[in-house]
Amino acid sequence: MAETTVRPTADNTVAEIKAYLDANSIVYNTSATKAELVTLIPDQEENLTTEPVQEPTPVPVPVRQEPYYTKFELLDLISGRQHDYFLIALKKGRTYTYKEALQAVDAWMYSGKIF
Known part of the structure; x- marks a missing residue:
């Protein structure tokens, strides 16, 4: 099983697709079908690195003050x-x-x- 750096397609074998997913740290089910494995492949090479998504900072809700x-x-x-x-x-x-x-x-x- 040779590691591939080229993005595989449905034309590649299951072993080649799994090797690509392993090389790019993409988790998959070992009993997944070829079609299911292909759906896990990112559309672009830049999407392979997963950066943590930061939650947006909540906007403080102004407290309504009663009039004096x-x-x-x-x-x-x-x-x-x-x-x-x-x-x-x-x-x-x-x-x-x-x-x-x-x-x-x-x-x-x-x-x-x-x-």
Whole structure:
């Protein structure tokens, strides 16, 4: 079995095709048919060297930040009983997200303080 450096075709023998695949470190099933072995041969000689494919760097997804409001901006957004709770529970001069404002109201309600 002589090693071949020329790309074999379907006209070559199974032994010649296997020798080419072995010489180029191409893995194949030893019981593969001639047609199956021919499909393993790369189209061009440059494709014989296998270089590791690098995964693309994932693009960081920007985190959506909630807007911050002052006590008075929040009071302008709401009405009713919640307005009164925000008026009492929120501190002047501090900014809150809406979620933080609700947490402040809960903390005030369960603190036992009336005002």
